[in-house]
Amino acid sequence: MDLQLLTYIVVGATFALYIGIAIWSRAGNTGDFYVAGKGVHPVANGMATAADWMSAASFISMAGLIAFLGYDGSVYLMGWTGGYVLLALLLAPYLRKYGKFTVPSFIADRYYSKSARIVAVICLIFISFTYVAGQMRGVGIVFSRFLEVDIVTGLLVGMGIVFVYAVLGGMKGITYTQVAQYCVLICAYTVPAVFISFQLTGNVLPQLGLGSQTVGEQVYLLDKLNQVIMDLGFGAYTDGSKAMIDVLAITLALMVGTAGLPHVIVRFFTVPKVSDARKSAGWALLFIALLYTTAPAVGAMARLNLTETIWPEGASAQALAYDERPQWFRTWEQTGLLKFEDKNNDGRVQYYNDGNAAFQRTAEARGWAGNELTVDRDIMVLANPEIARLPNWVIALVAAGGIAAALSTAAGLLLVISSAVSHDLLKSVFVPNMSDKAELLAGRIAAAFAICVAGYLGYNPPGFVAQVVAFAFGLAAASLFPVIIMGIFSTRINREGAIAGMLTGLIFTFGYILYFKGIFITPLAENVPENWLFGISPEGIGVVGMLLNFAVAFAISRVTAAPPQHIQEFIQDIRVPRGAGGAHAH
Amino acid sequence: MSQQESRDAYWKANLRVMAICLVIWFVVSFGFGILLADVLDNIQIFGYPLGFWFAQQGSIYTFLVLIFFYAWRMNQLDREHDVHED
Numbered sequence: 237m238d239l240q241l242l243t244y245i246v247v248g249a250t251f252a253l254y255i256g257i258a259i260w261s262r263a264g265n266t267g268d269f270y271v272a273g274k275g276v277h278p279v280a281n282g283m284a285t286a287a288d289w290m291s292a293a294s295f296i297s298m299a300g301l302i303a304f305l306g307y308d309g310s311v312y313l314m315g316w317t318g319g320y321v322l323l324a325l326l327l328a329p330y331l332r333k334y335g336k337f338t339v340p341s342f343i344a345d346r347y348y349s350k351s352a353r354i355v356a357v358i359c360l361i362f363i364s365f366t367y368v369a370g371q372m373r374g375v376g377i378v379f380s381r382f383l384e385v386d387i388v389t390g391l392l393v394g395m396g397i398v399f400v401y402a403v404l405g406g407m408k409g410i411t412y413t414q415v416a417q418y419c420v421l422i423c424a425y426t427v428p429a430v431f432i433s434f435q436l437t438g439n440v441l442p443q444l445g446l447g448s449q450t451v452g453e454q455v456y457l458l459d460k461l462n463q464v465i466m467d468l469g470f471g472a473y474t475d476g477s478k479a480m481i482d483v484l485a486i487t488l489a490l491m492v493g494t495a496g497l498p499h500v501i502v503r504f505f506t507v508p509k510v511s512d513a514r515k516s517a518g519w520a521l522l523f524i525a526l527l528y529t530t531a532p533a534v535g536a537m538a539r540l541n542l543t544e545t546i547w548p549e550g551a552s553a554q555a556l557a558y559d560e561r562p563q564w565f566r567t568w569e570q571t572g573l574l575k576f577e578d579k580n581n582d583g584r585v586q587y588y589n590d591g592n593a594a595f596q597r598t599a600e601a602r603g604w605a606g607n608e609l610t611v612d613r614d615i616m617v618l619a620n621p622e623i624a625r626l627p628n629w630v631i632a633l634v635a636a637g638g639i640a641a642a643l644s645t646a647a648g649l650l651l652v653i654s655s656a657v658s659h660d661l662l663k664s665v666f667v668p669n670m671s672d673k674a675e676l677l678a679g680r681i682a683a684a685f686a687i688c689v690a691g692y693l694g695y696n697p698p699g700f701v702a703q704v705v706a707f708a709f710g711l712a713a714a715s716l717f718p719v720i721i722m723g724i725f726s727t728r729i730n731r732e733g734a735i736a737g738m739l740t741g742l743i744f745t746f747g748y749i750l751y752f753k754g755i756f757i758t759p760l761a762e763n764v765p766e767n768w769l770f771g772i773s774p775e776g777i778g779v780v781g782m783l784l785n786f787a788v789a790f791a792i793s794r795v796t797a798a799p800p801q802h803i804q805e806f807i808q809d810i811r812v813p814r815g816a817g818g819a820h821a822h
Numbered sequence: 823m824s825q826q827e828s829r830d831a832y833w834k835a836n837l838r839v840m841a842i843c844l845v846i847w848f849v850v851s852f853g854f855g856i857l858l859a860d861v862l863d864n865i866q867i868f869g870y871p872l873g874f875w876f877a878q879q880g881s882i883y884t885f886l887v888l889i890f891f892y893a894w895r896m897n898q899l900d901r902e903h904d905v906h907e908d
Contacts, residue, residue, distance in 0.1 A: 456869030
């Protein structure tokens with residue numbers, strides 16, 4: 237059966253499954269809509285959290301980034317998993333005990349302030365929208381490559397599907413759909429990885445394959461990869477090139493950012509008990525770890541396969557002749573994500589590191605006139621099964637997995653946006669005496685509106701989708717995370733301190749990223765290490781924003797009145813598990 | 823013991839468990855995976871340089887163990903201090 241038909245069948249079947257689940261689990265009231273009626277089993281919640289969390293970025297981009305960054309890619313692996321330790325230990329159980337629907341509600345109640353709620357809503361909406369735009373773009377790319385429809389059609393189909401189950405099903409529909417999506421995406425990710433690991437090393441577990449010897453040779457895979465790419469002027473795969481301070485800052489910013497992302501935090505409101513919230517974080521990380529421990533193997537093996545395809549006899553022999561390029565090379569060339577430019581006009585694809593001055597002489601002696609192959613990092617996971625010549629059904633599965641990853645995250649984000657608007661703005665600030673039914677309707681309208689905005693952003697990415705990933709994490713780390721933590725662990729931080737802290741962290745981080753990345757404006761300074769504060773890149777600056785947030789909040793709280801008595805009792809109450817009822821609204 | 827004292831004792835015990843877990847969290851990821859990675863890379867476990875293994879595999883396994891340990895230990899503490907649910 238040809239690939240396109242097969243892809244249509246596999247993707248179509250998964251869509252039918254998601255819609256079926258959505259109809260079966262429609263939301264009947266605001267409790268169902270916001271927190272799935274608080275009755276989700278911790279294991280199911282863990283799977284849903286994993287699907288919610290692992291976006292198109294994790295599924296499509298991460299292994300590709302690791303393939304080209306080598307050791308430096310570890311910042312994503314540790315950063316995006318280590319945050320769950322912070323969530324499980326510092327946030328999830330207490331927020332579950334608190335038991336209301338949204339993150340801004342917690343901030344509003346703990347800091348007895350409507351202004352704090354509004355600042356939190358602004359942070360939340362900004363973080364979530366930047367994220368969701370990237371997801372819709374991911375859906376568009378997968379559709380246009382595998383189903384060969386144009387990006388607009390792909391986007392409209394994706395929006396339609398999310399609309400059905402997010403708007404009708406709310407959190408309940410989303411949770412059960414995400415469980416199914418997790419199963420699809422994890423199969424789609426691990427099946428090709430197992431095949432490739434077995435082909436290269438004879439070991440079926442990619443986690444072990446990465447540390448094994450290659451088939452038929454007495455050499456370890458990583459040693460071989462180091463050798464192969466160093467022969468082409470690249471740095472060793474297992475060594476980093478980023479400055480240590482920056483690696484530390486980025487890792488910490490991603491960890492803290494993870495723990496501060498509203499769509500992740502809200503998942504812990506859906507389990508029945510406080511003890512379930514702790515356990516659920518563990519299950520979530522277990523399901524995430526299945527993908528995250530596979531990703532380094534996928535990255536390294538893809539890099540090796542790619543390099544060996546281009547240099548079948550090694551770097552000192554002839555490169556691949558362009559006329560003999562394999563089929564996947566041709567199909568990806570059509571998307572423009574893979575480019576060949578014959579700089580020395582010999583009809584062969586010389587792929588090497590032309591940015592390495594020390595390697596320049598070797599390259600010239602061999603008659604190379606610059607690197608001739610540009611590979612978009614985002615295509616590595618999608619192209620991987622084709623590069624390794626796996627059967628067509630595996631490729632179809634990968635397409636379905638990429639779409640599942642993007643849709644599940646988009647749905648979770650849309651839900652927090654809609655609950656922030658309907659619950660935190662309308663119900664709590666503007667129309668306090670709104671009925672449950674009207675609030676549910678408002679939530680659905682807000683979700684529908686958010687989908688349209690997301691679709692528009694996906695079609696017209698403001699040119700910074702890759703940059704805003706860092707942006708969203710930095711903002712979450714610098715704004716929401718510190719005030720939630722201080723709200724639980726300090727009895728002294730008050731309204732004034734929290735608001736000042738949030739604003740400081742937000743404005744500092746926003747300003748720093750704007751200064752170097754120039755979103756909406758031209759950058760004010762070149763984005764190079766010499767210009768960075770303490771040598772920390774905009775990706776890692778959320779850490780400094782977070783420290784400022786803590787410092788300002790402590791200082792201001794010291795010189796203003798302590799929180800009132802009922803807040804002291806509130807804090808004592810969320811610190812113990814007993815008495816946690818279902819999540820409630822009032 | 824009054825209820826308040828019992829709750830304070832529970833909170834102290836919780837903070838202790840949390841501190842231990844966070845120290846391990848820090849040492850394994852930031853310590854072994856980043857700060858000491860170059861030193862540990864001199865040791866090779868199968869095909870993995872050890873620092874690289876901690877950064878791309880070991881830290882993730884450690885995180886998992888930490889969360890499940892914390893959940894288990896806190897359930898015990900909840901009961902010991904009589905603040906558990908139902």
